[in-house]
Amino acid sequence: MRRSSELRALNIPIADELAKRSGSRPRVRPAECEPYAVAGVVPTLVFSPRTVAEASKIVTALAAEGASIAIRGAGTKSYRPPHPHALDVVLESSRCAGISNYTPADLTMTVAAGTPLHVVQETLRPYGQFFPVDPPFAAQTTIGGTLSAGSAGALRQRYGAPRDNVLGMRVCLGDGAIAFTGARVVKSVAGYDIPKLFVGASGTLGFIGEVTLKVAPLPRCEAGVAATFVRCEEACEAARRIAASPLLPMATTLHDGHTRRHIRALGSSSQPWTLLVRCGGSRSAVLRQQEGVIASMRACGAATIETLDADRLHFCWQDVVEAAGGAAYPADRTLVLAIGSLPTQVADVCASITALLPAAEITAHPATGIVYAHVPWPGAGDPSAPHERRLAERAARSLLEQFSAQGHHVKVLSAPVELGTLVAPLSQSAPVALMRRVKAALDPNGTFDPGRFVAGI
């Protein structure tokens, strides 16, 4: 890899040369580049390709220079550890945007990866459709960013994760090769299902230029049920029963008292746990779902139960999606963990988090077994109690080890700079060698964000 300083010294001529070769002029001045910083590290150059072809030219030219490239969407998840030490080039996708094909009755939409998610949703809504994922940062995040991060919201319960709703992609690999993979129709088994590989790869395998999404009809009716519980176990049991029933609601989220406070429409509660269920379907189906959900909540000992009409539910949901994954917290002062466990283990996971990191604020998707912990962290410049910070860091590390040992899937979604090296240990049977070879096959020069994926990939 080229050293950043070296690149910086050369940046003007390189920029000119690259601009000639790629038809795209980079940002070169530190002040211009600063908004594209990754975990506080400012890149030397920032390119904004409009198409995957332009991206390919940039990548080819940069790869020849030995530069490393970080791919960026809206930059909402840039504090994902491990943080970079230095940053040569950021390839940002904001100009690679726009919807190229949408035929509502085909339930498919082809969009450029830099298109903001909310633009996609707004385009779909008049046709009674939506892209059925609800990741955090809904107002800023791009399609490419959502997919690269693999951010699944609570809608996974009915609609699957982002990986399940991507049909095809045009990508630029680490050596500049452009390839189309997957298909533009809702069903295909022609060739490897490579789009799934790019979902959740954090931009380490290639630049996603264009994506074909599988969209879904909006439910004809929606309504919600919110209940409070004294004990986390009871709320989780209610969620589990609902998920195991034929009711098939759209989503279920669980909030502790802290994360509940982010949900403006719910107001405050004296009970420590809130379970929120989003029902959707035909009018009669929603009524049946509500009834069934309420019955399960009551049977599991809910303290209070209230129903939400569609408007209030949607207002709620705007905040609900932001209450998981760090969107509601300052990225440089929050540690955000995501723990993939089983529905029956959610309560234990919550208890373990609270035991070791009492400050943690928890949102969970109990039907799919995912728990998000948001731990406020004093800023680097904060003079207060370095000892406590060290203790908390030790607690965080031992929590990660404990969860990994228990077989949970642990990810550090975001960490403040001083925890920039904090990563979750991998299990013994994780296919690390295979992942390395896949990385080497698609990004042979290690151009894309080297060292920033799992196992130092």
Added chain:
Amino acid sequence: MADRGYIGEQHPQLSALDRCTRCGLCEQACPTYRLEHYEPDSPRGRIFLMKEVAEGRAAVDANLAEHLYRCLGCRACETACPSSVPFGELLEDGRYQVELHGELDPKRWGWRTFRHLAFETVLPSRTLFTIAMLPAQIVQQLPPLRALRFLFPRRSLLRKALSMIPPASTAGGAVKAGTVIEAEGTRRARVGLFTGCVMDALFAGVHAATARVLARNGCDVVVPSGQWCCGALNVHAGERRHATEMARVNLAAFADPTLDAIVVNSAGCGAMLKGYASLLDGDAQAQRFAERVKDASEFLFELGLRQGLGPVYERATYQDACHLAHGQGIRQAPRALLVQIPGLKFVELPNADRCCGAAGVYNLTQPDRSAAILEEKVRDIEATGAQSVVTTNPGCAMQLQAGLAERRLQTRVCHLIEMLDRSYRSGP
């Protein structure tokens, strides 16, 4: 090495083999595939082997013989087949070719001796067959002799044989060849009763019950003399010469044109009798005969049972005889008859249409496979908690009885007709 291809005209025909698209939907229906998970022991595998020979790419050899004889011939694959491959016929023709090719494998001498003795000597001869059945009949009349089976090791042939001998019917009675049992009440039909060989020797009570139930339902029951074994065991073993002769004997015995139906209470015999037209190569007389053959359950269901069924307070289940369910496509009739019996609690047997492992002489030729298949069947029966397991074929009845006895279960085996007979006799 033998020449490739088949000899003569009687062989698995390409037109039938071609129907197989190798889709594999038959595999899980096949008891031997479920047991071994081995492609050559699946219907598709066997069809492929027969086709290789038919297309001249392979010879009739020991490998083909082994896999064709490991087949039970239960024809469950025919039920599963979307392309209507006539597997039963292919199997019989394939085995016929194996036998035509003679001494393929010195290891098969035991089978050839048995086959010669059983199918070419004893079965075609009424006298020899009667003598051969004597020991079994003695045991049948003297139940304590059954206990002798404990002298023999588990899974030994004699132990199995002793436990297979059915108990004498408690209802008693027998039908005599050459007699007619008059219909009760208004006459609704005139039928011939097929008595066969094993049924006649060891299940005389079932014949008597059949005649009673038929008469009760307004049928004149004619028991023609001169009839004999249907030849099914021969055909299944690839023996056609004697089988054809036996078929001719039966055609003559049932030549009476006034018979509305030829009623048979053994599923295996019924499937064979219905197949006489094909055995005799489309012979017109055989065609007319085959059209009149009805399984007793099929006949009674179509006729409609008369009132007068009395209560039988029992929990009963039903095992489909392969040659009734898969061979003749009769599944509903026996169940529909059983549920009409007052007081009878009918419980469906899981996997009822899976073979019990009797399959003619399979329990003698492939004892280990037969036993493994039977064990699974007995476990399923046990799970139903039934006091009686009802079936419609002598081979199945004996096999089930042996299996239940080996597991020391109290569940009794009875023929469907015996159950109906019991009900009528307990009625008003």
Added chain:
Amino acid sequence: MFDGLVQRLAAIVGPDHVTTAPGDLSNYQYDGSADSALPQVVVMPGSAEEVTAIVSACTAAGCPYVARGAGTGLSGGAVAEAGGAVIAMARLNRILEIDCANRLAIVEPGVVNAHISDAVRAHGLQFVPDPSSQAVCTIGGNLAENSGGLHCLAYGVTSHHVLGCEIVTPDGELVWLGGRAYDAPGYDLLGVFIGSEGTLGIATKVVVKLMPLQEDRRTLLAAFPTVEQASGAVSAIIASGIIPAALEMMDQLSTKAVEAYVNAGFPTDAGAVVIVELEGLRGTLEELVQDVQRICIAHGSREVRQARDEAERERIWLGRKSAFGAMGRLGSSYYVQDGVIPRTKLPEVVSEVAAIAERYGLLIANVFHAGDGNLHPLIVFDERTPGDYERTVAAGADILRACVRHGGSISGEHGIGIEKRDCMTLQFKAADLDLMARLRAAFNPRGLCNPGKLFPTSRRCGESARTVARGALAPEMVDAAGPAF
């Protein structure tokens, strides 16, 4: 050829579970497709550790190998194209764990698809993917082919219902992809492994998701004067926000063949019929039924019938499932094509298929999974007529070209395997195929794991003379268990 390999394999699995007898090998040369190739050895492992040892032994000997489930695949995925070893997985058929509370089960790859649902039905759960061969096909095969089924329209295909699997990599390493829980760290290798047609390794344990059984369902049969109108109704149903559990269409040629064969109650004077199955909570389906009826009538349907009972429902599905067997009556053999198009392009593609039929002088009937635009044109031909077969394959390739031209795919569910490897170039450019090749090399560097599949050879699509999926004449009625494809 592979010195000492057979002895090593026998040492691994025991002599009873390895065979080189020519008679037995001949039974392992085929699967459910038209392709075949003789292996040199068949080995039947009884544990994941044995699979690992087998793969290592084959690799050391330079012997190609292919894993085989039930052998029901339709594109040659389990055929030992390059010879070598067939690893028959059927003995690995245990359901290891059922976790109803977390709605998952852990099974070995040789477990039959339908046996999972059978095992959990009493708990109100099911394993959703229901390929038409579900009574016999195995989970390992489902993983390899990413199998769908009639109900994949609403609930997704195999990859949506598998949480993780343990695999033996072509390096002989035993690793887990995914797991019991969601969101395993690292690349989604599970996603790419599913549907890789056995070229990236061999699954030895599979964690499947279980879904609650639905309470109620309704089945509707709508008849339309033309395929165009029927397609319009299909698109309108989807556009109205209703995703039925199944949404099937048959053209007139198919319905006539079916009615001549079984009494399914299809109106034979209709240009097309559409079958809609709705599932959901008890008491909530009436609203959807009425909407579907209204949409169908608005699109020109003269008759929309709702199955009154289970018997009538079964009769409708029997008719749909008998389509292939019934087509056999029109010729001696048939070839089933499998292409996908955007569902709004159905009318155009159907008329192109008709033009292709005319150009080649062949009879082509159409059966569609209309809900997801998956076409199954059935080309009727006579195997014994010289040239018929070649024309059929060429016509099939032209249909695929039409699908791709309309933005579709050359396979919706049958896979590429040997059958369509030379058609991959219709849909993918050299760079696209290169990406796939790189991925294969990352998993399968020596290329010994199921070689000869998925990637094009030097032939043109439609030229591979050996390749024709052949069905055959079936003169009597078929059972309801028949293939739906």
